[in-house]
Amino acid sequence: MEAGxxxxxxxxxxxxxxxxxxxxxxxxxxxxxxxxxxxxxxxxIANSVLKSASGESSPSLWDVYPxxxxxxxxxxxxxxxARPLSLxxxxxxxxxxxxxxxxxxxxxxxxxxxxTGDKDERATLLHQAxxxxxTGLPNRRRFASDLSDAxxxxxxxxxAMCLMQLDLDDFKPxxxxxxxxxxxxxxxxAAGRIRDCLSGTERVYRLAGDEFAIISAGSQRQQRxxxxxxxxxxxxxxxxxxxxxSVFVGMSIGIAIAPLDGADxxxxxxxxxxxxxxxxxxxxxxASVFDAAMLQIIEQRExxxxxxxxxxxxxxxxxxxxxxxxxDRLIGFEALLRWQHPLxxxxxxxxxxxxxxxxxxxxxxxxxxxxxACREALNWPxxxxxxxxxxxxEFLAAGLTDRISQVLDMVGLAADRLELEITESVLLExxxxxxxxxxxxxxxxxxxxxxxxxxxxxxxxxLKNFPFDTLKIDKYFVSDLEANAKSQAIVRSVITLAHDLGxxxxxxxxxxxxxxxxxxxxxxxxxxxxxxxxxxxxxxxxQFVANSEVSMNAITSAAARHP
Ligand code: C2E
Ligand code: MG
Ligand code: MG
Numbered sequence: 001m002e003a004g005x006x007x008x009x010x011x012x013x014x015x016x017x018x019x020x021x022x023x024x025x026x027x028x029x030x031x032x033x034x035x036x037x038x039x040x041x042x043x044x045i046a047n048s049v050l051k052s053a054s055g056e057s058s059p060s061l062w063d064v065y066p067x068x069x070x071x072x073x074x075x076x077x078x079x080x081x082a083r084p085l086s087l088x089x090x091x092x093x094x095x096x097x098x099x100x101x102x103x104x105x106x107x108x109x110x111x112x113x114x115x116t117g118d119k120d121e122r123a124t125l126l127h128q129a130x131x132x133x134x135t136g137l138p139n140r141r142r143f144a145s146d147l148s149d150a151x152x153x154x155x156x157x158x159x160a161m162c163l164m165q166l167d168l169d170d171f172k173p174x175x176x177x178x179x180x181x182x183x184x185x186x187x188x189x190a191a192g193r194i195r196d197c198l199s200g201t202e203r204v205y206r207l208a209g210d211e212f213a214i215i216s217a218g219s220q221r222q223q224r225x226x227x228x229x230x231x232x233x234x235x236x237x238x239x240x241x242x243x244x245x246s247v248f249v250g251m252s253i254g255i256a257i258a259p260l261d262g263a264d265x266x267x268x269x270x271x272x273x274x275x276x277x278x279x280x281x282x283x284x285x286x287a288s289v290f291d292a293a294m295l296q297i298i299e300q301r302e303x304x305x306x307x308x309x310x311x312x313x314x315x316x317x318x319x320x321x322x323x324x325x326x327x328d329r330l331i332g333f334e335a336l337l338r339w340q341h342p343l344x345x346x347x348x349x350x351x352x353x354x355x356x357x358x359x360x361x362x363x364x365x366x367x368x369x370x371x372x373a374c375r376e377a378l379n380w381p382x383x384x385x386x387x388x389x390x391x392x393x394e395f396l397a398a399g400l401t402d403r404i405s406q407v408l409d410m411v412g413l414a415a416d417r418l419e420l421e422i423t424e425s426v427l428l429e430x431x432x433x434x435x436x437x438x439x440x441x442x443x444x445x446x447x448x449x450x451x452x453x454x455x456x457x458x459x460x461x462x463l464k465n466f467p468f469d470t471l472k473i474d475k476y477f478v479s480d481l482e483a484n485a486k487s488q489a490i491v492r493s494v495i496t497l498a499h500d501l502g503x504x505x506x507x508x509x510x511x512x513x514x515x516x517x518x519x520x521x522x523x524x525x526x527x528x529x530x531x532x533x534x535x536x537x538x539x540x541x542x543q544f545v546a547n548s549e550v551s552m553n554a555i556t557s558a559a560a561r562h563p
Contacts, residue, residue, distance in 0.1 A: 035107040036061045132206040135191035143205035147265045150217050161258045162225040164214040165272040169250035169284040171210035176428045182242050189240050197231050229253045229287025250285035261290045320535035325527045330548040332385030335373035336535050357393040366394040374411040387419040395426045401440045415445035424456040471498045475509020482514045492522045516555040
């Protein structure tokens with residue numbers, strides 16, 4: 001269904017794919033040519049085949065072709081187009097009509113071809129225009145028209161319809177690590193799995209990437225949609241097998257019911273979008289039904305977003321410094337960003353940093369942290385390091401290495417006193433450039449630490465491809481070290497692995513002397529956590545450094561008790 005110009009038939013013709021159309025005025029037409037005047041009234045018929053028109057007094061273009069969108073077609077023709085316009089309409093029952101409009105002097109010439117014969121070919125074309133080639137599911141275009149239709153059908157009465165937006169959790173890492181062919185296969189399997197959960201009145205569409213939608217019409221929608229949502233979430237708890245590898249991708253779902261949550265496509269889409277967002281926020285792998293309270297949460301986040309934009313200039317950010325110990329010696333501090341909102345108080349970095357990243361603010365904020373922390377480090381003993389976290393968005397922005405070396409030059413801090421902490425998510429994107437960036441930083445003498453190791457994808461290929469200076473084991477493995485043999489085994493193996501690859505290991509979140517003991521016995525090099533100190537304000541650092549031997553005793557005393 002392609003229009004001859006850049007116009008799209010779906011906008012120019014009212015014909016709905018698969019819908020029965022009135023053929024009263026058209027049944028007698030076969031192939032032919034007709035002329036319409038500038039007012040769109042029938043003027044002449046060449047090789048006359050329009051029998052039904054002979055009895056009428058000059059029908060208009062719109063009488064003869066009721067499927068045309070009057071405004072769109074007349075606007076197009078009146079714009080004296082350079083190229084003829086071709087439209088194909090599905091008249092239902094396998095019948096198609098192709099119309100080509102030419103602008104000829106005072107007239108519009110319309111060449112028409114009316115076909116029932118090559119039904120299969122036409123049906124294939126129609127199918128292609130409305131379906132996604134990868135999964136075979138109806139596409140976004142089809143979705144838009146079906147959604148409008150479904151909403152028209154529930155006008156009045158106690159019928160309801162339900163719109164569900166579905167999003168795969170963790171599709172991107174699979175696509176990035178296993179490659180696009182594997183990602184494609186996963187989408188096909190996912191489409192099949194969704195379809196298997198549906199009943200006759202429910203239809204699934206692929207909207208884009210890993211986004212799907214379901215429209216289901218009929219009564220009892222509310223209850224059924226929750227059941228269906230849960231069934232889908234359950235179905236996606238089973239792994240997919242792709243090229244012999246088991247892959248887990250969860251499913252998050254947002255549900256909106258019409259007319260309850262909206263009676264027009266836009267409102268309903270927004271409601272299901274909000275519900276999907278809530279499902280993701282609540283920890284993903286779940287289905288959420290839209291609720292007006294969700295809007296409030298979103299509004300609050302919007303408020304937060306807006307204040308984040310001015311937080312830097314309003315000087316609402318500050319930095320705390322958490323000590324890092326190596327054996328029983330203080331060796332430096334990690335800079336941790338803090339945001340004090342004037343009304344809402346302290347907002348945790350886990351909330352505002354992802355926001356700043358998506359809003360493109362993180363490069364500026366990160367640069368501010370870097371400069372401030374490097375300046376602060378000049379006040380410390382000159383063998384102390386300063387560790388600065390770099391988020392994925394900052395890392396991927398162009399010119400990172402230049403900006404960092406400029407800051408070091410400007411502040412006058414030796415490059416080998418700076419340690420940048422990156423997480424595995426940084427390495428997932430644009431891998432080749434990332435390695436270049438990391439290598440450049442390394443050549444400059446800057447140290448690189450892999451933060452939160454073990455919580456994300458923990459791909460060993462990163463460790464092979466880039467020699468990190470330090471690997472930071474996440475507190476997830478440290479918190480139950482005394483009691484959990486599995487955590488002990490994991491920590492022991494990671495430490496051995498890191499040492500064999502020439503890296504130091506930092507344990508994060510060390511809260512007790514027992515944990516410190518265990519870590520030491522497993523060969524861990526560095527320690528960070530409340531057992532040594534919570535993050536400190538700038539004003540507290542001097543005293544902490546002066547008394548650091550005492551603080552370090554806190555984590556070494558147990559070792560002394562049980563040598
Ligand atoms: P991270 O880099 O892994 O930092 C360690 C987090 O663990 C910090 O949380 C710290 O306060 C907390 N922590 C330290 N010791 C303990 C302990 O013994 N027990 C427990 N339960 N927690 C401990 P915080 O400050 O909330 O920061 C969270 C994350 O936000 C950081 O994780 C880091 O990824 C990010 N972040 C913080 N500041 C910055 C920054 O300036 N830039 C960027 N890009 N990210 C930052
Ligand atoms: Mg960190
Ligand atoms: Mg960490």
